[in-house]
Amino acid sequence: MNGTKKAALIIGGFMAGFLIGVVTTSLLTPWSGVEAQDKLGLRELPVSEKLRKLKELVDEVEEELSKDAESLEEVAE
Numbered sequence: 001m002n003g004t005k006k007a008a009l010i011i012g013g014f015m016a017g018f019l020i021g022v023v024t025t026s027l028l029t030p031w032s033g034v035e036a037q038d039k040l041g042l043r044e045l046p047v048s049e050k051l052r053k054l055k056e057l058v059d060e061v062e063e064e065l066s067k068d069a070e071s072l073e074e075v076a077e
Contacts, residue, residue: 003073010072014065 029036037043045053 003076006076007069007073011065011069014068018061018065 031039034043041053
């Protein structure tokens with residue numbers, strides 16, 4: 001297996017884990033949707049601002065995953 005395939009598998013694994021975590025959290029969270037929005041500071045924002053804020057959060061997660069994948073690639077070499 002070459003390095004590109006290993007990196008793809010690692011990134012795929014992180015993405016799968018992330019999605020499993022999101023679904024699990026969504027199903028097991030002790031708050032209603034409104035309470036969760038309040039805790040995240042999203043309730044009073046217009047939809048465009050909510051989407052912008054959520055995109056920022058997703059971008060942060062992608063950046064962290066990318067850093068982790070690079071670190072794993074270095075270790076694997």
